[in-house]
Amino acid sequence: MTTTRRVTxxxxxxxxxxxxxxxxxxxxKGSSPAAITGAILGAHAQVLSAAELSIALRLAGSTRADVREALWTDGTLVKTYGPRGTVHLLPAVDLPLWTGALSAIPAGPNPMPPASRMTDEQTEEVLTAIGDVLAxxxxxxxxxxxxxxxxxxxxAGERVMEAxxxxWPRWRQVTHRAAHRGVLCFGPNRGRKVTYTxxxxxxxxxxxxxxxAAHTELVRRYLHAYGPATPQHFARWLAAPGTWAAELFASLAEQGEIEDVLFEDAPGWVVAGDTDFADGPVRGVRLLPYFDAFAIASQPRDLLFPGRAEERALAGGQAGNFPVxxxxxxxxxxxxxxxxxxxIAVTVEPIAPGTLTPARLRALEEQAERVGEVLEGRAELTVGEVTVGPHA
Structure with a gap:
């Protein structure tokens, strides 16, 4: 009789x-910005400097210049629309996986007002035109x-899309879909203007x-990075229909691709055979920027953001709006x-008094210094109230 693995x-x-x-x-020597980005399943890049920080903090000795070189010179990173239809940096080598997976997720209800929507025929016309003109x-x-x-x-150019x-012109409501189809991504800025290619x-x-095949591989990578997890966690991470995710996980379980565990006494899933876990707890101090992948994808939220952290560091329940x-x-x-x-003035606000022991404060000073190095500047640390609101 097989005993279900229990995971804390x-x-x-x-x-x-x-x-x-x-x-x-x-x-x-053993990794690269593209490899790091693949390991975290994409770096949210609506604020590009935050994506640069997310990646470079995970790569010893790296700076934002290394990330920019990978993006604009080497072409090993691509700036495009990724999970949740938001701007991400993704490894170029993984673009077939991402476009195959994202373009095949069932579409939810159209959020646009009826007068602003495009018909299916108009959508296909626009997607074809985008592919042609950017070729x-x-x-x-x-x-x-x-x-x-x-x-x-x-x-297509009528300004009916509120943003x-x-x-904005009507066609822009399908910009992310063009990226998911693999006919659009970001090009280098022209001065202060964004370009697409x-x-x-x-x-x-x-x-x-x-x-x-792309969905199978994406689930495997997601569970490797963030498992144990549920179909609901996966659906939330992708902004995909929950019923679709549940059916996908059930199918993969039947095929033997994934297996169930008890995660904090609730059902969870991992990649089949991937049931070795390090002894906890984690020790150390880290600074994560806006929309860091770990803060967004790691579940359940109430354990990652315990107690008052949920109120202070989550904006309306959404992770990523505050650097943490x-x-x-x-x-x-x-x-x-x-x-x-x-x-670079770095202000850190601990949630609870006494959080920063002398040893942790020294570690925080090292983290702030590393942030300065990544951003090619000189960090000056202050422990005090952060008065800036959440990033919109």
Whole structure:
């Protein structure tokens, strides 16, 4: 008779932190920005400097310049729309996996007002136009709008999409879908203007994976990095339908790809055979930037953000809106950095009095210094109240 493996939070958290290269940074000789980004399943890059910090903090001796080189010079990283339809840095080598998986997730209800929506036929027209016009060049949003309108009609350029106190052209509601189809990604900025291009420039012959195979591989990678986890956790991480995720996990369990464990006495899943866990608890102090992958994907939230951490470090229940202080593997504060020339003022606010013992304060000083190195500046640490609100 097989006994179901029991996994505690301390065991799961220790393994996750180790696999996230947060227990100790990876060696620069044995890893790379692209490898780190693959290990954490993408770096949220709506604020690009936060993604650079997320990646470089996990790679010994690395700075933001190394991440930028991987993105804009070597082409080993791609800036595109990833999980949750948000801007991410992803390894270029994994783009077939991501596009195959994301393009095959069932679409939820259309959130756009009826008068702003596009028909299925119009959507396909726009996606085809995007692929065609970006095939040989990089275009700004305005240039891409003009090119799409020329190929489809004035309806595509009508400013009906509310966004950031502005009205955007109708076609932009499918920007993330174009990325998931593999016909759009970000190009280098032109001055202060964003450009879009076609990922086939960096990956000639690139083709999205078969959807079913991509979903299997993505679940395996997710559980390797963040397991044990439930289908609901996976669905929340992707912003995918919960019923679809539950059916996917059930199918993979039947195929023997994943197996169940008891995680804090509740059902959870890991990759089949991946049931070795390090002894907890985690020790150490870490500073994680906005939307760090560990803070977003690690579940359950009430254990990662215990007690008052939930109120102080989560914005309406959403992780990532505050940079967080990790102490012994759980969120114990928030922080903020402000740059002036080479000077980087780092303010850290512990949630509970007495959190920063002398030893932890020394470790925090080292972390702040490392943040300064990554950002190619000089950090100055202050322990006190963070008055900046959550990032919108």
């Amino acid at each position: 939070w301390a065991e799961a958290n220790a393994r996750r932190i180790g696999r996230q290269h947060l227990a100790a940074p990876a060696s620069a 040989e060049t990089a275009l700004t949003v305005d240039e891409l709008t003009d090119a799409i309108v020329e190929r489809t009609g004035p309806w 950031f106190q502005d009205l 076609n990922p086939h420039h960096a990956l000639p012959g690139f083709t999205p994976m078969d959807g079913a 202080l990790l102490v012994d593997g759980t969120v114990a504060g928030v922080w903020h950095q402000r740059r002036s020339g080479r000077r």
